[in-house]
Amino acid sequence: MRDGVRLGVDVGRARIGVARCDPSAMLAVPVETVPRAPEGSDADIRRILELAEEFDAVEIVVGHPLSLSGQATPSTDDAVAFARRLVGTGPAVRLVDERMSTVTAQQALRASGKRAKQQRSIIDQAAAVIILQHAIDAERASGRPPGQSLGIDEGPAPL
Numbered sequence: 001m002r003d004g005v006r007l008g009v010d011v012g013r014a015r016i017g018v019a020r021c022d023p024s025a026m027l028a029v030p031v032e033t034v035p036r037a038p039e040g041s042d043a044d045i046r047r048i049l050e051l052a053e054e055f056d057a058v059e060i061v062v063g064h065p066l067s068l069s070g071q072a073t074p075s076t077d078d079a080v081a082f083a084r085r086l087v088g089t090g091p092a093v094r095l096v097d098e099r100m101s102t103v104t105a106q107q108a109l110r111a112s113g114k115r116a117k118q119q120r121s122i123i124d125q126a127a128a129v130i131i132l133q134h135a136i137d138a139e140r141a142s143g144r145p146p147g148q149s150l151g152i153d154e155g156p157a158p159l
Helices: 043-054 074-086 101-111 123-142
Strands: 006-011 015-021 028-035 059-064 092-097 148-150
Touching (some): 028 123, 074 092
Antiparallel strands (some): 006 015
Protein backbone atom coordinates (compact mmCIF):
# COMPACT_ATOMS: atom_id res chain seq x y z
CA MET A 1 0.00 0.00 0.00
CA ARG A 2 1.37 3.36 -1.00
CA ASP A 3 1.58 5.93 1.78
CA GLY A 4 0.36 9.48 1.38
CA VAL A 5 -2.71 11.63 1.61
CA ARG A 6 -5.15 11.33 -1.26
CA LEU A 7 -8.05 13.59 -2.10
CA GLY A 8 -11.32 12.04 -3.19
CA VAL A 9 -13.46 14.10 -5.57
CA ASP A 10 -17.13 13.62 -6.44
CA VAL A 11 -17.82 15.81 -9.49
CA GLY A 12 -21.38 17.08 -9.84
CA ARG A 13 -22.98 19.63 -12.11
CA ALA A 14 -23.51 22.15 -9.28
CA ARG A 15 -21.10 21.03 -6.54
CA ILE A 16 -17.93 19.02 -6.05
CA GLY A 17 -17.55 16.95 -2.91
CA VAL A 18 -14.04 16.63 -1.52
CA ALA A 19 -12.68 14.11 0.99
CA ARG A 20 -9.18 13.21 2.12
CA CYS A 21 -7.49 10.30 3.81
CA ASP A 22 -4.78 10.23 6.44
CA PRO A 23 -1.10 9.82 5.40
CA SER A 24 -1.23 6.06 6.02
CA ALA A 25 -4.29 5.80 3.72
CA MET A 26 -6.53 4.09 6.24
CA LEU A 27 -9.58 6.33 6.61
CA ALA A 28 -11.35 8.83 4.36
CA VAL A 29 -13.00 11.87 5.93
CA PRO A 30 -15.05 14.75 4.45
CA VAL A 31 -13.29 18.05 3.70
CA GLU A 32 -15.66 20.46 1.96
CA THR A 33 -18.09 21.05 -0.86
CA VAL A 34 -16.68 23.22 -3.64
CA PRO A 35 -19.14 25.13 -5.83
CA ARG A 36 -18.86 24.18 -9.49
CA ALA A 37 -17.39 27.11 -11.42
CA PRO A 38 -19.26 28.50 -14.41
CA GLU A 39 -18.09 27.64 -17.91
CA GLY A 40 -14.82 29.42 -18.67
CA SER A 41 -13.78 29.75 -15.02
CA ASP A 42 -11.30 27.52 -13.25
CA ALA A 43 -12.15 28.53 -9.68
CA ASP A 44 -13.22 24.97 -8.84
CA ILE A 45 -9.98 23.49 -10.22
CA ARG A 46 -7.95 26.10 -8.30
CA ARG A 47 -9.76 25.23 -5.05
CA ILE A 48 -9.16 21.49 -5.49
CA LEU A 49 -5.47 22.18 -6.12
CA GLU A 50 -5.30 24.46 -3.05
CA LEU A 51 -6.73 21.63 -0.95
CA ALA A 52 -4.26 19.17 -2.49
CA GLU A 53 -1.41 21.50 -1.53
CA GLU A 54 -2.83 22.19 1.94
CA PHE A 55 -3.04 18.47 2.73
CA ASP A 56 0.16 17.61 0.81
CA ALA A 57 -1.81 15.12 -1.31
CA VAL A 58 0.11 12.65 -3.45
CA GLU A 59 -2.91 11.79 -5.58
CA ILE A 60 -6.38 13.01 -6.51
CA VAL A 61 -8.97 10.25 -6.94
CA VAL A 62 -11.87 11.41 -9.10
CA GLY A 63 -15.10 9.44 -9.18
CA HIS A 64 -15.84 7.92 -12.60
CA PRO A 65 -19.66 7.81 -12.81
CA LEU A 66 -20.57 5.00 -15.17
CA SER A 67 -24.08 3.64 -15.63
CA LEU A 68 -24.92 0.43 -13.80
CA SER A 69 -24.17 -1.45 -17.02
CA GLY A 70 -20.72 0.16 -17.18
CA GLN A 71 -21.51 2.51 -20.06
CA ALA A 72 -20.51 6.18 -20.25
CA THR A 73 -23.15 8.84 -19.56
CA PRO A 74 -23.13 12.65 -19.81
CA SER A 75 -22.00 12.68 -16.15
CA THR A 76 -19.13 10.37 -17.09
CA ASP A 77 -17.97 12.76 -19.80
CA ASP A 78 -18.22 15.70 -17.39
CA ALA A 79 -16.21 13.97 -14.64
CA VAL A 80 -13.52 12.80 -17.09
CA ALA A 81 -13.23 16.31 -18.56
CA PHE A 82 -12.88 17.72 -15.03
CA ALA A 83 -10.23 15.13 -14.13
CA ARG A 84 -8.29 15.90 -17.32
CA ARG A 85 -8.20 19.58 -16.31
CA LEU A 86 -6.40 18.51 -13.10
CA VAL A 87 -3.75 16.46 -14.92
CA GLY A 88 -0.31 18.04 -14.93
CA THR A 89 -1.23 20.79 -12.49
CA GLY A 90 -0.53 19.02 -9.20
CA PRO A 91 -0.58 15.49 -7.84
CA ALA A 92 -1.28 12.40 -9.94
CA VAL A 93 -4.92 11.93 -10.98
CA ARG A 94 -6.82 8.62 -11.05
CA LEU A 95 -10.35 7.80 -12.17
CA VAL A 96 -12.11 5.29 -9.92
CA ASP A 97 -15.49 3.66 -10.55
CA GLU A 98 -18.06 5.39 -8.39
CA ARG A 99 -21.25 3.58 -9.31
CA MET A 100 -23.82 3.89 -6.53
CA SER A 101 -21.67 6.21 -4.37
CA THR A 102 -24.31 8.96 -4.18
CA VAL A 103 -27.09 6.46 -3.51
CA THR A 104 -24.98 4.84 -0.78
CA ALA A 105 -24.21 8.27 0.71
CA GLN A 106 -27.91 9.20 0.70
CA GLN A 107 -28.84 5.94 2.43
CA ALA A 108 -26.15 6.42 5.07
CA LEU A 109 -27.22 10.01 5.76
CA ARG A 110 -30.87 9.00 5.93
CA ALA A 111 -29.98 6.19 8.35
CA SER A 112 -28.16 8.71 10.53
CA GLY A 113 -31.33 10.78 10.79
CA LYS A 114 -30.57 13.50 8.23
CA ARG A 115 -33.61 14.68 6.27
CA ALA A 116 -33.29 15.21 2.50
CA LYS A 117 -33.08 18.99 2.95
CA GLN A 118 -30.24 18.59 5.49
CA GLN A 119 -28.41 16.17 3.20
CA ARG A 120 -28.06 18.63 0.32
CA SER A 121 -25.13 20.51 1.84
CA ILE A 122 -23.14 17.38 2.71
CA ILE A 123 -24.19 14.69 0.24
CA ASP A 124 -21.34 15.48 -2.15
CA GLN A 125 -18.76 15.23 0.65
CA ALA A 126 -20.26 11.93 1.78
CA ALA A 127 -20.08 10.58 -1.78
CA ALA A 128 -16.42 11.72 -2.02
CA VAL A 129 -15.69 9.85 1.22
CA ILE A 130 -17.26 6.68 -0.20
CA ILE A 131 -15.30 7.01 -3.47
CA LEU A 132 -12.00 7.54 -1.67
CA GLN A 133 -12.57 4.86 0.98
CA HIS A 134 -13.44 2.36 -1.76
CA ALA A 135 -10.24 3.29 -3.63
CA ILE A 136 -7.93 2.93 -0.63
CA ASP A 137 -9.63 -0.31 0.47
CA ALA A 138 -9.28 -1.72 -3.07
CA GLU A 139 -5.59 -0.81 -3.15
CA ARG A 140 -4.99 -2.34 0.26
CA ALA A 141 -6.70 -5.58 -0.83
CA SER A 142 -5.06 -5.88 -4.25
CA GLY A 143 -1.71 -4.19 -3.70
CA ARG A 144 -2.28 -2.20 -6.90
CA PRO A 145 -3.41 1.41 -7.36
CA PRO A 146 -7.16 1.50 -8.03
CA GLY A 147 -8.92 2.62 -11.18
CA GLN A 148 -6.99 4.15 -14.02
CA SER A 149 -4.29 6.77 -14.09
CA LEU A 150 -4.74 9.85 -16.24
CA GLY A 151 -1.49 11.09 -17.72
CA ILE A 152 -0.81 14.30 -19.57
CA ASP A 153 -1.54 12.86 -23.03
CA GLU A 154 -3.72 9.90 -22.19
CA GLY A 155 -7.42 9.47 -21.76
CA PRO A 156 -9.12 6.90 -19.60
CA ALA A 157 -8.12 3.34 -20.39
CA PRO A 158 -10.90 0.90 -21.22
CA LEU A 159 -12.40 -0.66 -18.13
